[in-house]
Amino acid sequence: MAQQWPAADIARAILEGFDDYREHFRQITDGARARFEQAQWQEAQRASAARIALYEEKVAETAQRLPQAFDAQVLLDVQAWPLVKSAYIALINLRFDDELAETWFNSIFCNLFSHDCISDGTMFVHTTRPSLRGQERAVQTRTYRPHGKLDEMLAQLFADYAFDVPYADPAGDLQRMEAQLRASLPDWVCKDPALTVELFSSVLYRNKGAYLVGRLYTRDEQWPLVIPLLNREGLGIQADVLITDEAEVSIIFSFTRTYFMVDVAIPAEFVGFLKRILPGKHIAELYTSIGFYKHGKSEFYRALIGHLATTDDRFVMAPGVRGMVMSVFTLTGFNTVFKIIKDRFSPSKSVDHATVIEKYRLVKSVDRVGRMADTQEFSDFRFPLSKFEPECLAELLEVAPSTVEVQGDTVLVRHCWTERRMIPLNLYLENASEAQVLHALEDYGLAIKQLAAANIFPGDMLLKNFGVTRHGRVVFYDYDEISFLTEVNFRHIPPPRYPEDEMSAEPWYSVGPHDVFPEEFPRFLFVDLAQRRLFAKLHGDLYDADYWKSLQSAIREGKVIDVFPYRRKALAAG
Numbered sequence: 001m002a003q004q005w006p007a008a009d010i011a012r013a014i015l016e017g018f019d020d021y022r023e024h025f026r027q028i029t030d031g032a033r034a035r036f037e038q039a040q041w042q043e044a045q046r047a048s049a050a051r052i053a054l055y056e057e058k059v060a061e062t063a064q065r066l067p068q069a070f071d072a073q074v075l076l077d078v079q080a081w082p083l084v085k086s087a088y089i090a091l092i093n094l095r096f097d098d099e100l101a102e103t104w105f106n107s108i109f110c111n112l113f114s115h116d117c118i119s120d121g122t123m124f125v126h127t128t129r130p131s132l133r134g135q136e137r138a139v140q141t142r143t144y145r146p147h148g149k150l151d152e153m154l155a156q157l158f159a160d161y162a163f164d165v166p167y168a169d170p171a172g173d174l175q176r177m178e179a180q181l182r183a184s185l186p187d188w189v190c191k192d193p194a195l196t197v198e199l200f201s202s203v204l205y206r207n208k209g210a211y212l213v214g215r216l217y218t219r220d221e222q223w224p225l226v227i228p229l230l231n232r233e234g235l236g237i238q239a240d241v242l243i244t245d246e247a248e249v250s251i252i253f254s255f256t257r258t259y260f261m262v263d264v265a266i267p268a269e270f271v272g273f274l275k276r277i278l279p280g281k282h283i284a285e286l287y288t289s290i291g292f293y294k295h296g297k298s299e300f301y302r303a304l305i306g307h308l309a310t311t312d313d314r315f316v317m318a319p320g321v322r323g324m325v326m327s328v329f330t331l332t333g334f335n336t337v338f339k340i341i342k343d344r345f346s347p348s349k350s351v352d353h354a355t356v357i358e359k360y361r362l363v364k365s366v367d368r369v370g371r372m373a374d375t376q377e378f379s380d381f382r383f384p385l386s387k388f389e390p391e392c393l394a395e396l397l398e399v400a401p402s403t404v405e406v407q408g409d410t411v412l413v414r415h416c417w418t419e420r421r422m423i424p425l426n427l428y429l430e431n432a433s434e435a436q437v438l439h440a441l442e443d444y445g446l447a448i449k450q451l452a453a454a455n456i457f458p459g460d461m462l463l464k465n466f467g468v469t470r471h472g473r474v475v476f477y478d479y480d481e482i483s484f485l486t487e488v489n490f491r492h493i494p495p496p497r498y499p500e501d502e503m504s505a506e507p508w509y510s511v512g513p514h515d516v517f518p519e520e521f522p523r524f525l526f527v528d529l530a531q532r533r534l535f536a537k538l539h540g541d542l543y544d545a546d547y548w549k550s551l552q553s554a555i556r557e558g559k560v561i562d563v564f565p566y567r568r569k570a571l572a573a574g
Helices: 007-030 030-039 040-067 080-094 098-114 151-159 171-183 189-193 246-252 265-278 284-289 291-310 353-365 391-397 425-430 432-451 499-503 518-525 529-543 544-554 569-573
Strands: 143-146 196-201 204-206 211-215 222-232 237-239 316-317 326-331 334-343 375-382 406-407 410-420 466-467 474-476
Touching: 007 030, 007 040, 007 098, 030 040, 040 098, 040 291, 080 222, 098 211, 098 291, 143 151, 143 211, 151 171, 151 196, 151 334, 171 189, 171 237, 196 237, 211 265, 222 246, 265 284, 265 432, 284 291, 291 334, 291 375, 291 410, 316 391, 316 410, 326 544, 353 410, 391 406, 406 518, 425 432, 425 466, 432 466, 432 529, 474 518, 518 529, 529 544
Parallel strands: none
Antiparallel strands: 143 196, 196 211, 204 211, 211 222, 222 237, 316 326, 326 334, 334 410, 375 410, 406 410, 466 474
C-alpha cells in the first residue's frame, strides 16, 4: 500500500546521489585556479570533458543503487512517486542549489521510467522553487566605488583578485585598464560620484583564460564589465583587455563556447546577476555556460512548453538546403532548431545512425572555441499535433518514420537534438551587401582555422553547414562528418603522370578513407567565382596541405593554441 511505501527513504537516497555528484563537480571546478596558475592547458581540457561526462555517470550510479536498496516492485510503482516528490521537496527547501536538485530528481526518474510516465505529479516538469525561496543568502559580489579615482579603484580590484602567480606588469596593466575604461565610457560617467563597480567574487576560468565578471552602474545606467586575464607562462599574469560592450560580453557567454569553471555557492543568484548584465540571454543558456547544462536543458524545456502553450506558433521546416543526414524543423517565434536523423541517408554519405549520434555527442565534450553550436539531446518529445504545419509533419513522417510518429492528437519525436537557430551562411551571402560578404567570408575562414586549432576538422565545409549568428559570427552546426584534425591525412595532389590524366573523370592517384586534398576545396566550397576569388585572398592558406600539417604537428606536440573569445587588438589599443 502507498501508506507503507518508503517515499522519504527513496527521496533521501536520490538526494545523496545528488550530493555525491555536486561534490565531484566542485572538486573538478575548484582545480581550475591551479590549472590556470600552473598553465596546465591540456589538463584544463581534460577536466572540462570529465565534468561534462560526470553528470550522466553519477545519474547511472544512483539509478543502479536504488534497486539494490529498495524492492524493485515498490521502487517502480509510478503511482506512488508523487509521495517521493513531496518528500524530496521537503529535503531541498533550504538548499542553495535547490533548482539543480529538482533537475537531478527528474534525471533519476527518467532513468527508471519510460517517458510516457512523465507528469508534474511524478517529477518537476515545472519548478516549485520560486515560491519557496526566502532564506538568507550569502554575499557573492565585491563592490567598488571609485569617486573619480579610477586608478586607485583598479589597484584595489587587482589586489583583491590576486593569484599565487604574480602579475607580470601590474603598473602597466593598471595604466592600460584605466585608459580602456575611460575610452569605453562617457566622460561624465567616470566623474560621477555614484559610479559603482560590482564584480562576482569568484573568478571564472575557461581554456587558457581567467575572467573577472561584473558590471559598472550609475543611478540611471549600467554596463557589463569583463576583464580577461592571461597566464604568460614564465612571465606572470596579465590583464588582457577591459570589455564593457554588451555584445562582446554576450559572445564570451555564447552557446558556442566551452563551459566556464566557477565556484558558485548559489547558482540561481549568480545566473540572476548574469541576466541583469546580459538581458538578451535566456537563463537556460546562462546556466549552461557555467557548467549546469542539465539544468539549462530543464529551463529550455520549460520555455519551450510555455511558448507552445501561449502562442499560435507552429513547427515548420527550417530554411536552407535539405540535409542528407538530418532533417531540421523549427518554430518561427522560438530561436531554436530541432534536428532528427533520417532513416535513410544519401548514397554519398558513408556514416550510419550510430556514427551520427557519436559525432553529435562528441561536440558536447570538445572545445568548441566559439565556432560550434552547443546541442541538447532529447528523447520522447511529445508535441500537440495541432502545432505542426501539415507540410512539415508530412516531410518528417516521410524521411524519419522510425523517429516521428503520430499518436492520436500527439506527435511523438523519439530522438532529436536542439541547437540555436542561425541564418545558413549560403542564404546569408545571397542577400548580403559587399561589406557583409567580405566580413562573412573572413569569419568563415577564421571559423575553420579556429576549429582546426582546437583539433577539429569539420569534414563537410560547405557554406550550407555554417550559420551566421545575431552578432554576425560564423558558426559550424552540421556534425555528421567531423573528426579530430589529427585523424585526417592531408595530401597534395600528385602531379599527373601523363597529359591524359588531367582529362580523366577519375583521379590518377589513390585516395584513402581519411585522405583530404585541400587543393580541391575552392571548387567544392564556392559556386560563385567572385566569392571563390575573395576567399582565396583572405584564407588561401587553407588550400595548402602543408598549412594543415603544421597545425597537426603543433597539436601532436601538446600545444594548446590560443583562441580568444573577444576582439583583442581593437580593445587593447584603448
